[in-house]
Amino acid sequence: VAPGSGIFAVFHAGWRGTANRIVEKGVSKLLEVSGAKAEEVLIAFGPCIRKCCYEVGEEVKRAFAAARQEVSRIFSGPFLDLVEANRRQLFRLEVTRILDSNLCTACRTDVFYSYRRERTPSRIWTIAGFKEPSESPS
Numbered sequence: 001v002a003p004g005s006g007i008f009a010v011f012h013a014g015w016r017g018t019a020n021r022i023v024e025k026g027v028s029k030l031l032e033v034s035g036a037k038a039e040e041v042l043i044a045f046g047p048c049i050r051k052c053c054y055e056v057g058e059e060v061k062r063a064f065a066a067a068r069q070e071v072s073r074i075f076s077g078p079f080l081d082l083v084e085a086n087r088r089q090l091f092r093l094e095v096t097r098i099l100d101s102n103l104c105t106a107c108r109t110d111v112f113y114s115y116r117r118e119r120t121p122s123r124i125w126t127i128a129g130f131k132e133p134s135e136s137p138s
């Protein structure tokens with residue numbers, strides 16, 4: 001969210017998007033379009049699969065290395081930390097106001113669907129918008 005501009009953006013950043021820096025590119029565009037300063041922008045990470053559960057293959061690690069990402073900082077063995085990878089992209093833009101739900105969709109199948117954990121066809125939706133300013137009672 002670029003406060004005061006009426007502009008926000010939502011990104012789905014799976015491993016391919018994260019390797020290709022979709023958040024860095026998208027937030028860079030948000031800064032450009034909104035005119036907001038990096039320190040004004042507010043980021044929120046929603047529920048997603050986390051490093052506790054996101055075991056990936058060597059091809060994923062190779063894709064991040066090929067994209068010149070800090071593999072040693074975002075992988076722990078075969079486990080990928082997507083949030084940390086995206087956080088590092090934001091820091092490159094000097095965006096540091098970051099909220100994190102800290103919710104892992106694979107750990108919390110009591111609340112969320114997880115394709116990886118359950119092979120469910122059900123999906124999570126993310127809906128974003130601005131709240132209508134409330135009118136004061138007359």
Ligand SMILES: [Zn+2]
Pocket residue numbers: 049050051052053104105106107108
């Ligand atoms: Zn988990």
